[in-house]
Amino acid sequence: MSAVEPATSESAIAAPPRRKVSWWQPRAWATDLLPFIVGIAIWQALSSADIWPxxxxPSPLEVAQAFVADTKSGVLLVNLAVSLKSLVxxxxxxxxxxxxxxxxxxxxxLSRNFFDPLVNLLQAIPGLAWIPFAILWFGLGQGAVVFIIVMSVFFPVLHNLLTGIRMVQPVLIEAxxxxxxxxxxxxxxVIFPATLPNLMTGIRLGIAFGFRxxxxxxMIASTDGLGYAIFNAQQYFQSARIVVGMLAIGIxxxxxxxxxxxxxxVRTTMRWGLIRDGLDKQ
Known part of the structure; x- marks a missing residue:
């Protein structure tokens, strides 16, 4: 046995190769689809039991028919485009x-001491509470909706980023x-790479709060979009179209x-070794 082999073995143990994570694996997609299949089956069973009118x-079949009809007529795609533009x-x-x-x-x-009281005050105010001012300032339409989304996205992103900065270990900076x-x-x-996991969490939460x-x-400050379509369907007791709008948002x-x-x-935090995904351990 040569003297080189032990060193090679030790380096292989110390730094095992990481498997590339792919989100297009059939196994991963099958795992993701299983809860939806079970949920649709329960939904169909409850609908068939005639517990509610x-x-x-509505049954899954009625929702699917409404989904196809709204897609063919273009109503769903137009509302979806309006909503996505406002969200972006x-x-x-x-x-x-x-x-x-x-x-x-x-x-x-000094900046933290100046802005922190104001931020703590405003974060307790939900984004929807700004609707009256949004209508007064921007009128009914996309401008008001965009302003409401800004007020909802701002705070999750800001606070998760601040948390990430506070979690940076001083020993790394000193080194x-x-x-x-x-x-x-x-x-x-040091600081920017270390804050990426928290920033990504804030971005995800920001988009989720932005959707809400x-x-x-x-529903209140616009005359188009998915929210308006859901509200309008409720006015005419079109429950299947209400579910279509809700599912469109979730999808x-x-x-x-x-x-x-x-x-x-994957290309940022996992690539730089800041966090590790469970798929690497399989």
Missing amino acids: KVLF LGFIAGCVIAIPLGYLMGLHR VQTLGAGRVAVIRH SLVGGE VWLIMDRLLLRPIE
Whole structure:
């Protein structure tokens, strides 16, 4: 046995190769679909039992028929496009304000002392509480809805980012500073990578809260979008179309999470070794 072999074995043990995570594996998709299949089966069983009138509790088949009809007529796609545009604009605006402010408050004590009381006061006010002012300032329409989404997205992103900055271990900063790194290098190579997991959590929560405010805002402050479609269907007792709007929101969220948010997480936090996914341990 050569002298090189032990070293090779030790290095292999110390740094095992990580399996590449793929979100397109059939096994993962089958696991994700199973709860939905069980849920639809329970839904169908309750509908067949005639516990509630059909007008109040539509069957999966009625919802599927309404979904196909609204898709063919283009109503669902038009409302979905309006809602997604409002969500994207509100989310981007909320992040553009929250992320710089979060780093400013987290890295500068005077800024944190100045903004912290105001932020703590405003975070207790739900985004939907801003609807009256949104209508007064922007009128009925997309502007009011976008403003409501901004107020809902801003605080989850800001507070998760602040939490991530507070969790950065001082020993890491001191170790980099002993190597001659300045403040900019510390922020770039230590603080920013360390805050990415919390920032991604804040972004996910921000989008989720943005969806909720989107629906509520469109019900009251808009004349189009998925929220308005749900509210309008309720006025005419079209329960199947109410479920169609609700499912459209949920499906869009799942697609965004699977195709956009998780790949971003893989390419940032997991790639840099900050967190590890359960699939790597299988």
